[in-house]
Amino acid sequence: MAAALSPVRRTAAVVVHRATILFFIAFAIFPFYWMVVTSFKQNADLYVGATNVAHNPFLFNIPPTLDHLRILFGQTLYLTWLRNTLFVGLVVVGITLLLAVPAGYSLARLTGRWGERLSIGIFMTYLVPSTLLFIPFSRLVSLMQLQNSLWSLVLIYPTFTVPFCTWLLMGFFKSLPREVEESAMVDGCSRVGAIWRMVLPLSVPGLLTVVIFALTLVIQEFVYSLTFISSVQRMTVSVGVPVALVRGDVYYWGSLMAACLITSIPIAVVYNFFLDRFIAGFTVGAIK
Amino acid sequence: MSTNPVLEAARPATRAVPAGRPFRLREWLEREAVFSWLMLTPPLLFLLAFLGYPFCYGVYLSFVKRPVAQPATFVGLGNFVNLWNDAIFWQAVWNTFRFTAAATVLKLVGGLGMALVMHQNFKLKGMTRALLLLPFIVPTVLSTVAWQWIFDPGMGMFNRLLMFFDLVKQNQGPSWLGNPTLAMVSVILVNTWRGLPFFGITILAGLQTIPDELMESATIDGAGTWARFRYVTLPLLMPVIFIVTTFSIIFTFFDFQLVYVLTGGGPANATHLMATYAYSVGMSSGQLGMGSAAALAMVPVLGVVLLMMSSYVRRA
Known part of the structure; x- marks a missing residue:
């Protein structure tokens, strides 16, 4: 009976497996998330790190913008x-x-x-x-x-x-x-x-x-x-x-x-x- | 390979010129061996001219003193003696070994883990694989620029995260690239991040070639999960692990762009690798001879790894 796992252990194994995969995914892609957020943030939303603790840097606090793209292609x-x-x-x-x-x-x-x-x-x-x-x-x-x-x-x-x-x-x-x-x-x-x-x-x-x-x-x-x-x-x-x-x-x-x-x-x-x-x-x- | 006897017999024209007939250039050229060598000549000459010659020229440069826009003077081993007495060179050597060892171990262990979890069936496996591969696919320089921004002390992602969870006070976050120890840790982290998928996906390819029957019979023989991994999976994976590790050691040991873009070798040479050091001596300060000597100092390591690899490939 050693080969057959109990349902509890099987569920636990699946949870551990999924969590490990999620960890690897998060580790791989978080820099890209930061890249995307930065590319489309207005400067007023981007450069506030030192002044405002309540500001959430991981979201768009003011609407996104295409300004950076315009600068990149135009200037x-x-x-x-x-x-x-x-x-x-x-x-x-x-x-x-x-x-x-x-x-x-x-x-x-x-x-x-x-x-x-x-x-x-x-x-x-x-x-x-x-x-x-x-x-x-x-x-x-x-x-x-x-x-x-x-x-x-x-x-x-x-x-x-x-x-x-x-x-x-x-x-x-x-x-x-x-x-x-x-x-x-x-x-x-x-x-x-x-x-x-x-x-x-x-x-x-x-x-x-x-x-x-x-x-x-x-x-x-x-x-x-x-x-x-x-x-x-x-x-x-x-x-x-x-x-x-x-x-x-x-x-x-x-x-x-x-x-x-x-x-x-x-x-x-x-x-x-x-x-x-x-x-x-x-x-x-x-x-x- | 193809050893169809009928076809073997049916290709006298491609074999030796039949006896008794006059030599014909056209037929001679059609012979497989002659043709192959003829086709191989241009690429081999190209590689000889563009890899062999520059290498020899580099060896020559390492024996001369050659400031920019001045004639060269022969100095014998002078450049190597100067290097030997240069504390920064030794720091770069030590950094390179530390960096390579730490990053390789992390990538190997992490990659093995990644391969093992990816070897099971689950939903969205294809998409997961694509996401996991991203760090390896994106041009290193570009992702490194992104990491520079992540490490930014005031507004970078790491310190904003620490601030967000109240782990540090405003503007008191660690200077990831400014503190000598942390800078080395950061450089190792970015290299690991980038190389991990290469290990993971290649080891996964190796895992997939292990027949299921082997696992089943091991299970029937009473082997548990760990025993199956230790005595069936791991030995069968060794060839792949060996190739991927030697490959990675070479590319990590000779790494340049990551450090050049992220820290420029600083702070106070704490992250200088041998390659970035050779660049700063040879290009930035224009001492071509000494720079060449510093680059050549990396050759013994390359030689040892290549020897290991070629003896292994031949054995396999």
Whole structure:
């Protein structure tokens, strides 16, 4: 009878379980709550901490406002930063696909010791942190006359998107049987033709995942962008928001939080769709 | 993998050039191994040029003294000797180890807990997962800016909460980022907040691969909840836990943006990590050589972790 719990104990277990989950949820999202509240509060409702104890900071005490959004879009360079980020992101995605698709395919099909060694090696290069290389890169960027240019980022971001995307793509290509391209080649296709006509159309979900992850890696990147870009007009979102939206000693918290919120929402939504693929790719080899 | 004998036999064209026929470049290129290496060459060259070369250049820089806009002079181990004698460098080293150890343990324990509660069935599980993932998904810099506002001594969320429940008097709330000990605690807290979902969701993926039959047979053998966890679940989870932990150690040890945005290394270097220290020496004060040396000082740790990881991956 050990396996059957009494009703009381079962209820208690459910309560503890639900409470734990609620705790984790609260811990995860309370900063976002603060972000949302701040983004839409009037300044008179926002900056009263020191003067009025009766004031409840967690609710809207006076009606919400869109002023902070108006400032963000009208009086800051936020949209320019978004455009810069998007430009860098799209070019980097293009370069990444060009390098990572052939590499991922080859690693998936290369059997034997060298194929395995190389794929582990490429995965390891993803783990080389940017904080290790930004100083030599800063010299190299200025030698190439690319300092303060978005092209420096275009050139250097593939150093982390290519290894990561190659690894992910390798996983996808491995899940496609060799017969896919071999039957096409028996029918007279060249290998490139077979890949183009048979393998790639079947890998659209994988390619899409790679595009999304390369883009999010670009949006996330901070160290290189901070080091190479100095003028405010050329900044990316991840550097512009923390470094240049803060004016003098006064924090424009409303607009700052609005910028964080607006940048985060699309990423969060898209990411959620692709997360399972990411985890599957990441744990390849760890889970058998 | 695909070892269909019929197809194996049906692909002579992709194999070695049949004997007796003249060598043809086209056919040679179509061979799988040749083709693969050809396709691998551009990315490998790219990585060599853009990771290998900068790394070597960084090593070179660490041996020279190179103030901004002046020619470099070779100083041998001078930069490393200077670092060795620099109290702030040692503080950054100590901070980095403390920060990495505390944050990793918290994330691992919390993530394991998160995975275990998420492994059960309950309503709105999909939505719960999406919410729990938010900290990991949102760009670190942006969430860190939000945390800066949360920690604000006068009007931030934490001190307003304390005031709201009458735990502190007006304007007497702790200075979360201004007090050396609290600042370190805050930095660890934010890193844990951000990395927890990564541990939780990845360990959950590992949990889901454990067959139910194993649990059932363990139950029949009389194993209680704890025994099942300790002797069935945990050993089977070890590969995932290992991968996720080594990954996290690297990214935590080399963390830069969190500290740079939240505290800038302050107060009085109390939260300086090796990466932020290297930046402040190399970029802010323009001593490229010494900055490179400080960055290179992180390499041994990376090397050890990568070695552990690669030997483990090869064994698996």
